[in-house]
Amino acid sequence: MNGIEHALEYWYPIAMHNELSNGQTRRARLLEKELLLSGGANDSLTVTCNERPLALQSAFDHWWVTLSENPLPLFTIPEADEAERRFVPCGVVRVACSPLRAVENFLDIAHFPFVHTDVLGAEPHTEVYKYDVKIDESKDEVIASNIRFYQPQAAKSAEGGIETEYIYRVPAPMVAILYKTCPQKADAMDVIALFVQPLDEQTCDVWPWMALYDDTSTMADLIQFQQLIFLQDRSILENQIPRKLPLDPGLEIPTRADLTSISYRRWLKKRGAYYGALENC
Amino acid sequence: MSFTLHNYVLSGNCYKIRLMASLLNVTYESIAVDFHPGQEHKSEPLLQLNPAGTLPVLTTTDGTVLTETQAMLVWLAQQHDPSNSWWPVHSKPQITRVVQWLGFASRLTATVGELRLHSMLNKPVNVTAVKTGAKVVLRELESHLTEQRINNLQWLTGDTPTVADIACFPYTALSPDAGIEHDDYPAIRRWLHRLRSLPGFITMPGIYELHELRKPDGYTVSDATL
Numbered sequence: 001m002n003g004i005e006h007a008l009e010y011w012y013p014i015a016m017h018n019e020l021s022n023g024q025t026r027r028a029r030l031l032e033k034e035l036l037l038s039g040g041a042n043d044s045l046t047v048t049c050n051e052r053p054l055a056l057q058s059a060f061d062h063w064w065v066t067l068s069e070n071p072l073p074l075f076t077i078p079e080a081d082e083a084e085r086r087f088v089p090c091g092v093v094r095v096a097c098s099p100l101r102a103v104e105n106f107l108d109i110a111h112f113p114f115v116h117t118d119v120l121g122a123e124p125h126t127e128v129y130k131y132d133v134k135i136d137e138s139k140d141e142v143i144a145s146n147i148r149f150y151q152p153q154a155a156k157s158a159e160g161g162i163e164t165e166y167i168y169r170v171p172a173p174m175v176a177i178l179y180k181t182c183p184q185k186a187d188a189m190d191v192i193a194l195f196v197q198p199l200d201e202q203t204c205d206v207w208p209w210m211a212l213y214d215d216t217s218t219m220a221d222l223i224q225f226q227q228l229i230f231l232q233d234r235s236i237l238e239n240q241i242p243r244k245l246p247l248d249p250g251l252e253i254p255t256r257a258d259l260t261s262i263s264y265r266r267w268l269k270k271r272g273a274y275y276g277a278l279e280n281c
Numbered sequence: 282m283s284f285t286l287h288n289y290v291l292s293g294n295c296y297k298i299r300l301m302a303s304l305l306n307v308t309y310e311s312i313a314v315d316f317h318p319g320q321e322h323k324s325e326p327l328l329q330l331n332p333a334g335t336l337p338v339l340t341t342t343d344g345t346v347l348t349e350t351q352a353m354l355v356w357l358a359q360q361h362d363p364s365n366s367w368w369p370v371h372s373k374p375q376i377t378r379v380v381q382w383l384g385f386a387s388r389l390t391a392t393v394g395e396l397r398l399h400s401m402l403n404k405p406v407n408v409t410a411v412k413t414g415a416k417v418v419l420r421e422l423e424s425h426l427t428e429q430r431i432n433n434l435q436w437l438t439g440d441t442p443t444v445a446d447i448a449c450f451p452y453t454a455l456s457p458d459a460g461i462e463h464d465d466y467p468a469i470r471r472w473l474h475r476l477r478s479l480p481g482f483i484t485m486p487g488i489y490e491l492h493e494l495r496k497p498d499g500y501t502v503s504d505a506t507l
């Protein structure tokens with residue numbers, strides 16, 4: 001077994017709200033199964049797999065689907081209820097990599113100066129200072145906090161470089177959420193999430209989503225800022241070898257910055273989340 | 282501001298214009314169009330500007346609207362290159378070759394560009410046809426660049442870069458985004474490298490700065506595109 005049974009227990013993003021109009025259909029793939037999406041009246045959606053209708057729910061501007069009869073509950077993002085935020089679904093990007101690698105890369109700040117040069121990082125500010133990682137037992141989530149990093153342009157709304165604070169949450173194996181200093185609102189943090197739809201162990205569709213305080217940028221500007229960053233990651237992700245994520249230390253040399261990554265891999269292993277991992281369980 | 286560009290950050294065609302403007306040190310106003318997921322380039326206001334529903338669109342201060350990238354490159358060079366080297370008006374044989382390669386650039390968009398949009402944004406295309414087409418086009422470019430090298434010419438149409446090099450650069454450089462690596466194309470690799478060394482060169486996602494132009498010790502990802 002490669003962990004697919006474990007993966008089947010979760011909810012996955014499959015479409016944005018209002019993406020399919022009434023009568024419009026689209027095919028999709030999830031965990032190696034072929035799905036059919038059909039738009040209905042009043043922005044409704046049905047999803048079937050071999051003509052069997054699947055359970056659906058709506059959250060964070062996306063439709064979430066599960067293949068399980070008895071799924072785990074969907075994680076929560078309390079900031080999604082804060083009406084003053086701008087909610088920005090950024091569309092979908094296909095990446096030829098393991099869904100776990102897409103999450104792991106999102107958690108890694110050390111690559112900022114080299115991959116997102118002059119935006120999320122810049123030389124010589126390459127040092128990753130000490131930060132905290134723990135497993136939140138009550139929610140069973142990986143949490144990394146107290147992360148500080150110098151950023152030339154932390155967000156579309158940033159005017160010049162700032163030291164940014166980050167917090168990361170991994171509430172499900174294929175979901176990563178970050179909170180970062182909001183350049184426009186001193187006491188608040190912007191929220192950026194990656195919702196990953198696994199097509200198979202080596203291909204995923206990634207749906208970035210943001211909940212920001214920014215009342216100056218246009219929607220197109222906000223989306224393109226996020227796409228610029230994510231597409232820089234995409235070419236790196238597609239070149240990572242092996243394609244699947246190794247959960248055992250030693251196969252790849254971890255650097256000091258990889259504390260979050262190490263915890264994430266351990267947490268995956270502990271819960272049997274081997275889908276997209278190099279090792280079989 | 283010399284012009285306005287309706288722009289999409291992931292578009293190789295929009296990048297041609299951003300790159301040419303940067304190489305010529307020209308500033309301009311950029312308007313972000315929600316190409317994906319919003320399909321804004323197919324919306325009524327944009328279709329009025331460009332009935333073809335494509336990006337980029339360049340509008341000049343005197344009201345001229347250009348919707349073909351190759352024409353935009355020529356316009357930029359005519360306006361902002363006093364040396365007349367990017368659009369070599371003084372050499373009739375060279376300018377013929379430049380126009381030839383400007384036309385070739387459209388074939389790159391139609392093959393590599395489409396395959397890339399399919400691989401990245403799941404655009405429905407005839408995958409077999411565009412993949413085969415992409416390899417044919419890249420092979421043609423590779424042979425031409427090899428021949429140029431034998432004649433001691435570093436660029437597509439002569440011994441200086443022209444708008445033709447800029448027109449053919451983005452989708453050739455971005456072919457790994459579409460799953461076509463550069464390993465089999467050594468002459469293309471050398472030409473991409475040369476182009477990335479030009480003063481004023483700028484990047485886009487999938488096209489990175491050259492390692493050797495960065496500070497020592499800096500880990501970079503340039504090898505992925507070299």
Ligand SMILES: N[C@H](CCC(=O)N[C@@H](CS)C(=O)NCC(=O)O)C(=O)O
Pocket residue numbers: 292293294295322333334335336337348349350351387390394
């Ligand atoms: N007008 C042509 C085509 C430009 C083009 O194909 N642009 C792409 C984006 S890179 C586009 O807008 N595609 C949308 C479509 O073809 O529907 C040119 O300038 O070379």
Ligand SMILES: [Fe+2]
Pocket residue numbers: 105106111115116229232233
């Ligand atoms: Fe990144």
